[in-house]
Amino acid sequence: MNMSxxxxxxxxxxxxxxxxxxxxxxxxxxxxxxxxxxxxxxxxCGDCHTPMKMGPNGPEPDMALFLSGxxxxxxxxxxxxxxxxxxxxxxxxxxxxxxGPWGASFTANLTPDKDTGLGVWTAKNFIxxxxxxxxxxxxxxVQPPMPYQAFQLMKDADLQAMFAYLQTIPRIVNKVxxxxxxxxxxxx
Amino acid sequence: MxxxxxxxxxxxxxxxxxxxxxSGGALLKTQSASGASPAPPDLRQTxxxxxxxSRTVDSRNLHYSPQYPLWSDGAVxxxxxxxxxxxxxxxxxxxxxxxxxxxxxxxxxxFDGHRVETRLLEQLGRNEWRFATYAWNADESxxxxxxxxxxxxxxxxxxxxxxxxxxVKDCQACHVSSRTEILGFSALQLSPDRxxxxxxxxxxxxxxxxxxxxxxxxxxxxYPSVWAGEPLRIKxxxxxxxxxxxxxxxxxxxxxxxxxSLESLSIILRHSVAPDxxxxxxxxxxxxxxxxxxxxxxxxxxxxxxRPGDPEHSAVAYxxxxxxxxxxxxxxxxxxxxxxxxxxxxxxxxxxLVRPDDSPAKEP
Numbered sequence: 001m002n003m004s005x006x007x008x009x010x011x012x013x014x015x016x017x018x019x020x021x022x023x024x025x026x027x028x029x030x031x032x033x034x035x036x037x038x039x040x041x042x043x044x045c046g047d048c049h050t051p052m053k054m055g056p057n058g059p060e061p062d063m064a065l066f067l068s069g070x071x072x073x074x075x076x077x078x079x080x081x082x083x084x085x086x087x088x089x090x091x092x093x094x095x096x097x098x099x100g101p102w103g104a105s106f107t108a109n110l111t112p113d114k115d116t117g118l119g120v121w122t123a124k125n126f127i128x129x130x131x132x133x134x135x136x137x138x139x140x141x142v143q144p145p146m147p148y149q150a151f152q153l154m155k156d157a158d159l160q161a162m163f164a165y166l167q168t169i170p171r172i173v174n175k176v177x178x179x180x181x182x183x184x185x186x187x188x
Numbered sequence: 189m190x191x192x193x194x195x196x197x198x199x200x201x202x203x204x205x206x207x208x209x210x211s212g213g214a215l216l217k218t219q220s221a222s223g224a225s226p227a228p229p230d231l232r233q234t235x236x237x238x239x240x241x242s243r244t245v246d247s248r249n250l251h252y253s254p255q256y257p258l259w260s261d262g263a264v265x266x267x268x269x270x271x272x273x274x275x276x277x278x279x280x281x282x283x284x285x286x287x288x289x290x291x292x293x294x295x296x297x298x299f300d301g302h303r304v305e306t307r308l309l310e311q312l313g314r315n316e317w318r319f320a321t322y323a324w325n326a327d328e329s330x331x332x333x334x335x336x337x338x339x340x341x342x343x344x345x346x347x348x349x350x351x352x353x354x355x356v357k358d359c360q361a362c363h364v365s366s367r368t369e370i371l372g373f374s375a376l377q378l379s380p381d382r383x384x385x386x387x388x389x390x391x392x393x394x395x396x397x398x399x400x401x402x403x404x405x406x407x408x409x410x411y412p413s414v415w416a417g418e419p420l421r422i423k424x425x426x427x428x429x430x431x432x433x434x435x436x437x438x439x440x441x442x443x444x445x446x447x448x449s450l451e452s453l454s455i456i457l458r459h460s461v462a463p464d465x466x467x468x469x470x471x472x473x474x475x476x477x478x479x480x481x482x483x484x485x486x487x488x489x490x491x492x493x494x495r496p497g498d499p500e501h502s503a504v505a506y507x508x509x510x511x512x513x514x515x516x517x518x519x520x521x522x523x524x525x526x527x528x529x530x531x532x533x534x535x536x537x538x539x540x541l542v543r544p545d546d547s548p549a550k551e552p
Contacts, residue, residue: 115478115480116480120452120453120454120480121452122449122452124449125449125450125452128449132357132360132361133357134357134361134519134520135519136449136450136453137361137449138361138362138365138443138449138450138519139519140513140514140515140519141513143514175482175488178512178514178515179514180514181512181513181514184512
């Protein structure tokens with residue numbers, strides 16, 4: 001067999017391989033993922049889990065940091081002493097850090113990064129978090145203002161769809177700080 | 189004409205009958221779907237005591253004590269289990285026993301000689317369990333059911349620190365994973381070969397049930413045949429390592445095991461007693477491995493789950509020692525760090541994990 005025929009075979013094989021990868025990458029999202037996207041965006045998860053930034057027309061979500069939670073590089077100073085009420089909460093300009101009678105909390109990284117996000121979680125871990133109000137169903141309590149109690153009204157299939165969608169969004173490495181209990185609010 | 193109306197009434201009657209049956213069935217379904225039936229409002233109605241006034245425990249309830257107690261802020265604990273007559277425990281899975289329907293477990297907590305609470309775990313059906321907590325009053329004349337949400341701050345256990353009574357969800361956080369587990373009543377925990385260096389070791393009273401007793405009384409079946417011979421113990425290079433591994437098994441392994449929902453974290457701290465278990469001794473999955481948690485004021489990559497020789501950079505040791513509610517381990521059930529265990533685990537990490545297996549250890 002002469003070289004030109006071998007060259008033709010190689011070219012065809014390479015083209016076929018490239019096409020296969022392109023087709024896989026272009027595969028449309030599943031029905032579940034689309035449902036999850038609808039729920040995640042419609043329920044406003046990004047309102048707190050995507051940092052706000054100042055844009056040309058005022059505050060806007062920083063979509064480059066979509067659902068990555070409170071930016072690790074934004075080290076918050078101690079929250080000012082808050083009144084006893086009825087005004088009793090405060091939040092950062094990014095809307096990712098919140099302080100009140102519970103201490104201070106920071107919105108979680110929901111992207112699929114294994115070390116700083118939900119990358120090692122399973123759908124069950126996600127559902128258990130919502131159903132129990134504890135991380136992965138067994139860890140520390142989910143802090144305000146996360147309205148998990150409302151999400152508890154959702155069906156497992158909806159929560160599963162949300163998780164499926166979250167696993168498809170761009171992975172962002174962002175180590176969100178731990179919450180701060182009220183007794184440690186003075187110096188953290 | 190009368191027959192025509194009679195037939196019509198028959199049809200109407202049948203329709204009503206079907207409707208009644210359907211509605212009743214739906215109602216029953218709703219009632220059972222809403223969860224387990226409420227627990228008895230008073231502890232004396234649960235079957236623990238044959239005579240409440242004298243606090244005499246019913247002889248049908250087996251008294252037991254795990255050799256590696258769970259740390260509960262220094263509470264003195266008593267435990268009993270009731271197995272329905274004629275039934276036995278299925279140990280086909282040596283690490284995850286299946287108990288017969290009707291099993292009950294009570295756990296009593298006392299601080300400074302005063303009873304504070306008694307918890308009840310009851311198997312109502314094949315996959316149906318009921319959790320209940322009973323709060324003792326100040327003169328211990330009664331113990332009544334607490335709300336499903338628990339009760340906070342019922343007893344001061346140290347100046348400024350109060351003990352909380354768990355709600356149902358708190359109980360489920362530890363006891364429910366792939367299925368509901370009775371923690372502390374298991375092969376290793378009931379071995380008559382008790383670890384004398386187990387932190388907060390409780391002496392085994394002569395009347396207490398242990399694994400060998402369960403085998404003799406045929407209250408357990410389908411267990412590995414080796415259990416009938418040599419009593420189970422953690423195989424470790426030295427007594428301190430044995431105690432450390434036992435402590436981790438009891439205090440961490442309830443969540444960090446391969447059978448539960450936290451399997452995705454791949455941190456195994458439960459000591460398997462299955463004859464063919466691969467991870468029987470040291471928690472290899474945690475050694476020299478970085479995790480998601482970062483010890484405060486350390487750089488990325490400096491925190492390991494367990495770093496042999498370096499407890500200061502071992503998340504296991506750090507999280508055991510802190511009582512920051514958002515960083516502590518376990519995440520619930522304790523407000524005071526277990527100083528004795530922190531010391532044990534720190535020394536184990538510092539000295540035992542860096543020494544060849546066959547070299548002698550310095551005894552504490």
